[in-house]
Amino acid sequence: MKIVTCIKQTFDTEAKITIENGKVSDQGVNLIVNPYDEFAVEESIRLKEKNGGEVVVVSVGNDKTQEALRYCLAMGADRAVLIQDPALENGDNHSAAVALAKLLADMEYDLIFCGKEAVDDGAAQVPSRLAEKLDLPQANVITSFELGDGQATVTREIDGGTETLEVQLPAVFSAQKGLNEVRYPSLPGIMKAKRKELKVVSLADLGLSAEDVAPKAELVQAELPPPRKAGRVLKGEVEEVVAELVKLLQEEAKVI
Amino acid sequence: MSIVVFAEQRGGTLRKITYEVVSEGKRLAAAAGDSLKVLLAGSDVAGLAEELKKFGADEIAVANDAALADYTTDAYAAVLAAYIQQENPGLVLLGHSAIGKDLAPRVAARLDAGLVSDCIDVKFADGDYAFVHPIYAGKAIATYKVNSAVKMATLRPNVFPVEENAGAGSVVDFSTEIPAPRTKVLEVKQQGGDRPELTEADIICSGGRGLGNPDGFQLIEQLADILGAAVGSSRAAVDAGWRDHQFQVGQTGKVVSPNLYIACGISGAIQHLAGMGSSKCIIGINKDPEANIFNVADYGIEGDLYKVVPALIEKLKEVKG
Numbered sequence: 188m189k190i191v192t193c194i195k196q197t198f199d200t201e202a203k204i205t206i207e208n209g210k211v212s213d214q215g216v217n218l219i220v221n222p223y224d225e226f227a228v229e230e231s232i233r234l235k236e237k238n239g240g241e242v243v244v245v246s247v248g249n250d251k252t253q254e255a256l257r258y259c260l261a262m263g264a265d266r267a268v269l270i271q272d273p274a275l276e277n278g279d280n281h282s283a284a285v286a287l288a289k290l291l292a293d294m295e296y297d298l299i300f301c302g303k304e305a306v307d308d309g310a311a312q313v314p315s316r317l318a319e320k321l322d323l324p325q326a327n328v329i330t331s332f333e334l335g336d337g338q339a340t341v342t343r344e345i346d347g348g349t350e351t352l353e354v355q356l357p358a359v360f361s362a363q364k365g366l367n368e369v370r371y372p373s374l375p376g377i378m379k380a381k382r383k384e385l386k387v388v389s390l391a392d393l394g395l396s397a398e399d400v401a402p403k404a405e406l407v408q409a410e411l412p413p414p415r416k417a418g419r420v421l422k423g424e425v426e427e428v429v430a431e432l433v434k435l436l437q438e439e440a441k442v443i
Numbered sequence: 444m445s446i447v448v449f450a451e452q453r454g455g456t457l458r459k460i461t462y463e464v465v466s467e468g469k470r471l472a473a474a475a476g477d478s479l480k481v482l483l484a485g486s487d488v489a490g491l492a493e494e495l496k497k498f499g500a501d502e503i504a505v506a507n508d509a510a511l512a513d514y515t516t517d518a519y520a521a522v523l524a525a526y527i528q529q530e531n532p533g534l535v536l537l538g539h540s541a542i543g544k545d546l547a548p549r550v551a552a553r554l555d556a557g558l559v560s561d562c563i564d565v566k567f568a569d570g571d572y573a574f575v576h577p578i579y580a581g582k583a584i585a586t587y588k589v590n591s592a593v594k595m596a597t598l599r600p601n602v603f604p605v606e607e608n609a610g611a612g613s614v615v616d617f618s619t620e621i622p623a624p625r626t627k628v629l630e631v632k633q634q635g636g637d638r639p640e641l642t643e644a645d646i647i648c649s650g651g652r653g654l655g656n657p658d659g660f661q662l663i664e665q666l667a668d669i670l671g672a673a674v675g676s677s678r679a680a681v682d683a684g685w686r687d688h689q690f691q692v693g694q695t696g697k698v699v700s701p702n703l704y705i706a707c708g709i710s711g712a713i714q715h716l717a718g719m720g721s722s723k724c725i726i727g728i729n730k731d732p733e734a735n736i737f738n739v740a741d742y743g744i745e746g747d748l749y750k751v752v753p754a755l756i757e758k759l760k761e762v763k764g
């Protein structure tokens with residue numbers, strides 16, 4: 188069983204955002220593996236532990252991304268490939284999907300796992316774009332995965348409920364919280380990860396040009412949202428406070 | 444040029460998000476001097492075209508096919524992509540719903556189109572669109588330009604106002620070859636009973652760890668019943684097993700923007716705020732005067748929720764008759 192898992196390195200969810208020259212600054216920010224991608228890595232490793240095979244973690248990123256990939260190797264992935272190129276630095280979801288698809292076109296795989304969404308761009312695009320470029324079926328936002336013969340049965344979140352799908356393999360799956368409990372790397376895992384293969388490839392290595400990955404969506408500017416004003420804290424006897432609140436909701440906020 | 448809107452329906456009923464997206468499509472079409480075309484896909488959905496006519500589309504294309512009874516990526520992507528190829532629009536809009544999130548990037552990749560997900564605003568100026576999308580879970584707001592011929596966007600639910608408009612509203616059939624889907628829907632489970640869905644709800648009552656035990660949610664449900672609200676939850680309450688994950692609001696849960704969000708026994712962690720910070724009015728009920736929820740709440744009540752919420756329920760019963 189060969190599994191490829193796509194991971195993105197993102198800011199820690201606690202990170203405070205600052206803007207510099209219309210762009211989000213990464214100064215002093217703690218970087219992590221996108222939380223949903225951890226579910227993807229965990230599921231991949233569990234499947235390998237059960238069925239044998241190999242887990243390859245892949246990412247489009249920069250020098251710092253090696254750390255995120257090493258973390259996944261320490262969790263138990265077997266090897267890693269980093270796609271790194273100056274032409275990808277201002278890339279969008281299209282750019283990442285094109286680069287990943289080209290890398291995967293020359294690899295063997297039975298399953299591809301992603302996270303359901305990156306917590307930085309909140310796009311939820313790369314898994315479906317990748318599936319399309321590879322002409323594979325997709326199942327997004329899955330909370331359970333069961334491997335069958337040439338197919339998998341998954342549960343995915345839909346609006347207001349869940350759906351159970353049977354998916355022909357190979358296919359692309361994107362992981363949602365609930366899929367599994369993510370392990371922490373063990374000390375031996377961390378030691379072993381240092382010796383595992385982490386290959387860095389450029390666009391040229393993949394046979395792609397800068398034009399092939401030129402972004403379709405370009406950031407014009409980022410800004411901080413207008414701060415939410417702290418409102419009024421109502422004080423007094425419960426009955427009075429509640430009466431005041433209901434009046435405010437009706438007359439001032441006009442929401443009930 | 445035209446603007447194409449994908450009309451989402453489920454079980455033969457148009458989703459609320461559809462009205463929002465069609466309304467925004469009409470506003471943009473008017474600003475850009477474009478025509479508005481709506482694609483309605485499904486099985487036995489022709490009757491819904493009547494309903495859509497109220498929103499000012501120039502044309503409503505109906506793809507009515509038994510193969511579209513269940514939503515599958517393969518079948519729906521084939522239909523939407525073929526319609527876009529036929530119409531060659533400048534802009535394509537979908538809702539940022541479960542279906543929109545699954546379908547839009549698939550079709551965008553097929554057409555090599557740029558797509559901005561989860562927009563809270565789309566502006567048209569100087570002949571081009573600017574797409575506004577919250578990033579870092581709402582901690583920053585980004586504006587994008589798209590440089591492909593067909594530009595695509597998904598719109599956040601509950602943000603764009605619904606507006607009826609006059610329009611030709613001519614209804615045409617649309618058909619294309621639908622491939623056999625490589626996924627099969629075995630079962631669909633709807634949860635939450637009669638309550639509105641979190642992302643569509645006008646009012647949400649949420650409970651957190653401060654409820655102290657799973658039964659505490661009964662109180663939140665009573666409050667929600669009176670207000671016709673949805674019930675949400677913090678992650679702490681989900682992790683404790685008091686509530687299913689699909690009801691979690693926040694960075695790793697649902698992003699919601701109701702008119703009114705009532706947070707009961709929720710501290711207001713940054714990841715929770717990421718999911719509900721764009722609510723129009725926020726109420727925080729918390730016994731800790733230092734709780735962070737009070738930094739974002741329009742109205743805060745400092746006190747024990749087990750005293751405040753029952754009193755609030757009584758008062759609401761009184762005024763709502």
Ligand SMILES: Cc1cc2nc3c(=O)[nH]c(=O)nc-3n(C[C@H](O)[C@H](O)[C@H](O)COP(=O)(O)OP(=O)(O)OC[C@H]3O[C@@H](n4cnc5c(N)ncnc54)[C@H](O)[C@@H]3O)c2cc1C
Pocket residue numbers: 200222650651652653654676677678679680691692693694695696697707708709710711712713714715718728729730731734746747748749
């Ligand atoms: C990667 C990551 C993602 C996350 N994603 C999410 C997410 O999507 N959504 C989310 O919610 N959290 C998320 N979290 C968790 C978040 O950091 C908080 O731990 C969580 O929101 C806390 O939930 P809470 O407010 O219910 O609990 P607490 O922080 O424990 O707050 C409980 C509050 O209840 C009050 N209280 C107690 N008893 C009473 C009473 N009787 N009456 C009134 N008030 C009372 C207390 O004063 C306290 O303020 C995430 C964390 C991480 C690291």
Ligand SMILES: Nc1ncnc2c1ncn2[C@@H]1O[C@H](COP(=O)(O)O)[C@@H](O)[C@H]1O
Pocket residue numbers: 193194195221223224227245246247248280283287300301302303304305306308309310311312313314
């Ligand atoms: N640069 C990247 N490298 C590898 N995988 C990525 C990258 N960007 C996104 N992904 C994958 O696609 C998922 C969704 O990301 P996004 O479409 O950016 O919201 C992530 O959880 C990853 O699994």
